[in-house]
Structure formats: structure tokens, C-alpha cells
Amino acid sequence: MEQVNNISISGMNNTETIVEISNLKKSFGNQKVLKDVTLQLYKGENLVVLGKSGSGKSVLIKCIVRLLNPDEGSIRVLGEDVSVIKREELSNLRMKIGFLFQSGALYDSMTVKENLEFPLRRIKKKMTQKLIDEKIAEVLENVGLLDVLHKMPSQLSGGMRKRISLARTIIVDPQIMLYDEPTTGLDPVTSDEISLLINQVQKKYKTSSIIITHDIECARATADRLVMLHEGQVYKNGKIGDYENSDDPFIKSFFKG
Amino acid sequence: MKTKLPVIKIVPKIRDASIKISEKTMVKTVEANEFLIGVADFFLFFSQAVRETFSRNFEFKEFLRQCHQIGFKSLPLISITGAIMGLVLTIQTRPVLDSFGAVSLLPSMVAISLVREIGPVITALICAGKVGSGIGAELGSMKVTEQIDAMEVSSTNPMRFLVVTRVLAATLMIPLLVLYADALGIMGSWIGVNIKGDVSFVLFISQAFSVFELIDFLPAVVKTFFFGAVIGVVGSYKGYTAGRGTESVGVAANSAVVLASLLVIIVDMIAVQITDMLI
Structure with a gap:
């Protein structure tokens, strides 16, 4: 396994920790998905979590908002331990977190306007x-979609659904953004547009983001820092350049096809 | 040597049989365990729904939407089935009463049958199919497409927004649909009577309700609230606890109909027993 670096974020003045995950473990039956994950998200950064399908990336961010309960370890978000706080406190904390789901998760029975109002x-x-x-x-x-206000989600294309979903997430001015595979299932042009939007959201709303992806182009476009997950553990933590210049066969296979 | 031969043959057979028995026992034990866990899970879900019903921030707008969805949108189906129910019951009963010379009792007999038993049960079974499967499929697809998770992370209690509103709407709308079906059934019966006779509507109604008492009407109405609650809770439970794959939507809808229909019949049996004891 490549060395796991505790790196500082060069070029960023603020290193206040927004999300701190320590020794996180999560299993489903006999399958150990997260074996021992420790990582931090610093204020204002875009942290990309890379990994193959099934490496536990989505499980990781679902644990952050307690859609899943971790088996062991702690997750501190904005100073609060997510796994022990009461439901009301959790609800208040979730108001500060935006979650963009892989499928968009727009409410099918509501128009775009109702989805945004919700x-x-x-x-x-x-x-x-x-x-x-x-x-x-x-x-x-x-998000560049002013003319779809009264349409139903079923009338939108995949890219439009992602944009509306992103709009629904940022409408409440979250401090933290969690993106679950934001470019999956989209064509390269739309993927680039979504990556651009992620950067715009970071700048405009001053968000700190965790972006779960296996799309290298999305990672290149959005990452201030990358963490690679492999077999439920942090395999490498570093800048994009560290990965591209790495001699590690697993990382090379990931970055160079 | 001769005496040993049968022993050699029998011992492995006994061992095989014991292995098979223990495997079967294990499978049955696991199945029984899963069944009990399922029952406990259902009652936990139900108790959580009840708790959320009496909590603050009732989702009134969504409740009204569900009333429209469950009540108003079921009217065409209930109209047709209700009217046919009365018509068929009248046509089938007439020859029997005719043989006893008691055709004049036909309106009251059909009305009592419809109001006390056939109307509530048939309407509830139709609603178990239409409403139960609808709720199961809708919530199941919301689960699969992460809409329930999206609701949860946007600080909305999905149990309160999705489940409580549907269960309450079903509990209130199904009794109304039953009353509507009863009324149309009596209309259908009047048409059935007039196929071979000539009875005015006013006379038919006065004959139909001449033997009616509160005890004929009240238990039948009360049990329909339970039918509605059962259909709402089962549909919501099956949808809310659906798996992650797309096939789970179909499974949720199907099992919602099967379980809701079964429970409607069981609740009816209990209601009839209680009514019988009270009279």
C-alpha cells in the first residue's frame, strides 16, 4: 500500500477541520466495506474521494450524514459527533449539509419548482x-436552467436532473457539500459542465466539499486534494500531481487507464 | 461377514437422514426467525407511524393530496364495482326468495348484506389492490431512487411526510368509499329489482331501510376505519422497507396487496366476532 500522507493544503490559508473521520469501520453482514478510514475535510476545500466501484465511497458519505450508522470510529462534522447526537441535533446539522445523490433523487411527484421549494x-x-x-x-x-420551472422531473434529461438536484441542494446555503458520483451516467460534455458547476458552487457559496467519484476527469477538474480508497481503507492521500507521478501500479492503472 | 453387511448399509443411511433432518430444521428455524423478525419490524414501523401522527408539524398539504389520490381517484372504480355488486346480489338472491314467496324482503335483505358485510369487504379488497399496491410501488420506487434518503438529509422526517399522511388518508377515505359503494350498490339493487318488476325508487328505499337498525350500520362503519388503516400501514411498510434494486418495487407492490387483502379478511373476521358478542 502506498504511504498515507497527512498533508497540509498548500495554497489555502485556512486549515480549520470541517469534517473529521477517525478509524471508521462499517460492515454489511460478513462484508467489511470500510475497514479503517481516517480522513479530514478542511474549510473551503474540494476533497475528492476516488476508488473503484464497491470500495466503500458512497457508504463513507452516507455515514457522514448518518444515513448509515458506522460500526466503529467517530465522525465529527462542524465539531459535533454525528454518531451520538440526538435526532433533533442531527436534523439541525443536516440543514448545514447539502447532499447531491447519484441518481439526483428529485421527487417524481413534484414539479421542479416544488422540488426547489421543498x-x-x-x-x-x-x-x-x-x-x-x-x-x-x-x-x-x-445552474443555467431558468426555463424548466414548471416541468416534471420525468421531462428532464439526465444532465438537467443533476443540475436541478444541485440547485435543490445549494438553495439552503449549505456549508458542506457531499457529492455522490456527480458525473456518473452523463456524457463527457455534460460531465465537464457539472464539474465546472461544482467549482462555481465552491467559490460562490464558500462550501467545503467531498466529491465521491471514479471519474478521473471530474477529479482533475474539481480536486484540491484527493484521497484514494481501496479495499475499505485510505490507500493514498495527496494532490493530483502526486497521483499522476506515482509509480504505484494500482494508482497508475487508475490514472492511465 | 454376512451379519456385518446390513450394518454397513444402514449406518450411512441413518447418518444421511440425521444430516437431512438437521439441515431441514436449520432452514425452518431460519425461516421462522425471519418471520418473527418481520412481524416485530412491522409492529415497530406501525408504532413509529403512530408516534409521528401525534407529533408536531403535521404535513396537512400532503395529507390533502393523499386524500385526493386515495379517495377521489378511486371513485370511478368503486362506482362500477359498487353498482355491479348490488345488481348481481339482487339477481342472484331473487330466485331463492321467490321460492319461499318472500320477494318483498329482497330490498331489505340486499341492503343489509351490502351494508353489513359485502360492501365493506369487497370495497376494502379492491382498495387493497388499488391503494395498497399504489402506496407500495410509490414508496418502493422512492426508496430505490434515493428520494427517501434525500428527504431525510433535507431535515424532513420521511415517516411523517410519506407514511403518516398516507395511513391517515387511507384510514379516512376508505370508510367514505365504502359508504359510497354501499349507496351505489343499493342503486344497482334497485335496477336489479326493476329488471323483473316495477318498484319505484322511494318504495324500494323505504323497504330496504325498514328493518335497518343502528347495530346493522355502526359496526360495519367502524371496521372500515380499521380496513383503511391496515391498507395504509401495509402499503407504506412494504414500500418503505423495499430493497435497493428495481425489482423490489414490484415485490413491494405485490406483497402489499397480498398482505393487505389477508389482513382485511382477518380484521373482518375479528370484527364480526366482536359484533356478534355485543349483540
């Missing part, structure tokens, strides 16, 4: 309809 009405309860409409227009403009 989290706003629950998280920012005192917002007037005028402010809600303004916010919806703002996020739709950010």
Missing part, C-alpha cells in the same frame, strides 16, 4: 413566497 419551506420557515421565488430564480440561474 427544502426551503422546511429549513427556512420564515421565508416569504417572494423571497422563495427570488431564491429559486437565483439557483436556477446558477
Whole structure:
């Protein structure tokens, strides 16, 4: 296994830890998915978690928002231990986290507008309809889709669904963004557009992000730092250049086809 | 040597049989264990739904949407089946009553049969098919496409938003659908009576309700609330606990119909026994 580096983020002034995962273990029956994962997300950075399918990437971010409960280890998000906090505190914490699902997860029975209103009405309860409409227009403009407001999700293409899903996630101004395979199933052009949007979201909303992917182009475009997961463990932690210049056969096979 | 031969043959057979028995026992034990876990899981789900029903922030808009979905959208199907139910019951019963010279009792007999038993059970079984499978498939597909997870991470309680609203809507709408089906069944019966006779609607109704008492009506209405709750809870449970693959949506819808239909019949049997004891 390649050395696991505890690196600082050069070029970034702030190294405040936003998410701290320590010795995380998670199994499903006899299958050990995460064996011992330790990593940190620093303020303002885009951390890309790379790995083959089945390496436990999605399980990792689902543990961060406690959609899955870890077997062992701790996850601290914005200073709070996710695995022990009460449901109400968890709910408050989740308001600060945006989660872009692999499938987009738009609500099929609602229009695009209703999908965007849904989290706003629950998280920012005192917002007037005028402010809600303004916010919806703002996020739709950010994702470049102003003319789909009254369409149903079934009327949208895969790329459009991802964009609307991203709009629904950023509409509540999250501090942390978790992207689960944001470019999976998209053509290269749309994938590039989504990668660009991820960077724009980081700059505009000052978010700290974890991007789960096995798409090297997406990783190149978005990563401030990369963590590679292999067989449920952190295989390497470093900058994109460290990976591209690595002699490790596994990393080479990943980066050079 | 001769005496040893049978021993050599019998011993492995006994061993094989004991291995087979122990394997079968293990399989049955695992199946029984899974069944008990399933039952416990269902009751935990039900108790959580009940708890969420009485919590703050009731999702009234979604509840109204579900009432429309479960109640209003079921009207065409219930109209047709209700009317046919009354018509067929009348046509089938008439010859029997005719042989006793008791055709005049036909309206009241059909009305009592419809209101006390046939209307509630048939309507509930139709709703188990339409509503139960609909809820199971909808929640199952939401589970598969991560919509329930999306709801959870956006600080919305999916149990409150998806399950409580559907269970309450089914509990309130199915009794109304049963009453509607009963009314149309009586209309269908009047048409059935008039195929071979000439009875005015007013006379038919007055004859139909002449022997009616509150005890004929009340238990039948009360049990329909339980039918509705059963259909809502089972549909929601099967959808909410569906697996991750796309085939689980079909499995959820199918098992929701089967289990809800079975439970409707069981609840009906219990209700009839209780009513019988009270009368």
C-alpha cells in the first residue's frame, strides 16, 4: 500500500477541520466495506474521494450524514459527533449539509419548482413566497436552467436532473457539500459542465466539499486534494500531481487507464 | 461377514437422514426467525407511524393530496364495482326468495348484506389492490431512487411526510368509499329489482331501510376505519422497507396487496366476532 500522507493544503490559508473521520469501520453482514478510514475535510476545500466501484465511497458519505450508522470510529462534522447526537441535533446539522445523490433523487411527484421549494419551506420557515421565488430564480440561474420551472422531473434529461438536484441542494446555503458520483451516467460534455458547476458552487457559496467519484476527469477538474480508497481503507492521500507521478501500479492503472 | 453387511448399509443411511433432518430444521428455524423478525419490524414501523401522527408539524398539504389520490381517484372504480355488486346480489338472491314467496324482503335483505358485510369487504379488497399496491410501488420506487434518503438529509422526517399522511388518508377515505359503494350498490339493487318488476325508487328505499337498525350500520362503519388503516400501514411498510434494486418495487407492490387483502379478511373476521358478542 502506498504511504498515507497527512498533508497540509498548500495554497489555502485556512486549515480549520470541517469534517473529521477517525478509524471508521462499517460492515454489511460478513462484508467489511470500510475497514479503517481516517480522513479530514478542511474549510473551503474540494476533497475528492476516488476508488473503484464497491470500495466503500458512497457508504463513507452516507455515514457522514448518518444515513448509515458506522460500526466503529467517530465522525465529527462542524465539531459535533454525528454518531451520538440526538435526532433533533442531527436534523439541525443536516440543514448545514447539502447532499447531491447519484441518481439526483428529485421527487417524481413534484414539479421542479416544488422540488426547489421543498427544502426551503422546511429549513427556512420564515421565508416569504417572494423571497422563495427570488431564491429559486437565483439557483436556477446558477445552474443555467431558468426555463424548466414548471416541468416534471420525468421531462428532464439526465444532465438537467443533476443540475436541478444541485440547485435543490445549494438553495439552503449549505456549508458542506457531499457529492455522490456527480458525473456518473452523463456524457463527457455534460460531465465537464457539472464539474465546472461544482467549482462555481465552491467559490460562490464558500462550501467545503467531498466529491465521491471514479471519474478521473471530474477529479482533475474539481480536486484540491484527493484521497484514494481501496479495499475499505485510505490507500493514498495527496494532490493530483502526486497521483499522476506515482509509480504505484494500482494508482497508475487508475490514472492511465 | 454376512451379519456385518446390513450394518454397513444402514449406518450411512441413518447418518444421511440425521444430516437431512438437521439441515431441514436449520432452514425452518431460519425461516421462522425471519418471520418473527418481520412481524416485530412491522409492529415497530406501525408504532413509529403512530408516534409521528401525534407529533408536531403535521404535513396537512400532503395529507390533502393523499386524500385526493386515495379517495377521489378511486371513485370511478368503486362506482362500477359498487353498482355491479348490488345488481348481481339482487339477481342472484331473487330466485331463492321467490321460492319461499318472500320477494318483498329482497330490498331489505340486499341492503343489509351490502351494508353489513359485502360492501365493506369487497370495497376494502379492491382498495387493497388499488391503494395498497399504489402506496407500495410509490414508496418502493422512492426508496430505490434515493428520494427517501434525500428527504431525510433535507431535515424532513420521511415517516411523517410519506407514511403518516398516507395511513391517515387511507384510514379516512376508505370508510367514505365504502359508504359510497354501499349507496351505489343499493342503486344497482334497485335496477336489479326493476329488471323483473316495477318498484319505484322511494318504495324500494323505504323497504330496504325498514328493518335497518343502528347495530346493522355502526359496526360495519367502524371496521372500515380499521380496513383503511391496515391498507395504509401495509402499503407504506412494504414500500418503505423495499430493497435497493428495481425489482423490489414490484415485490413491494405485490406483497402489499397480498398482505393487505389477508389482513382485511382477518380484521373482518375479528370484527364480526366482536359484533356478534355485543349483540
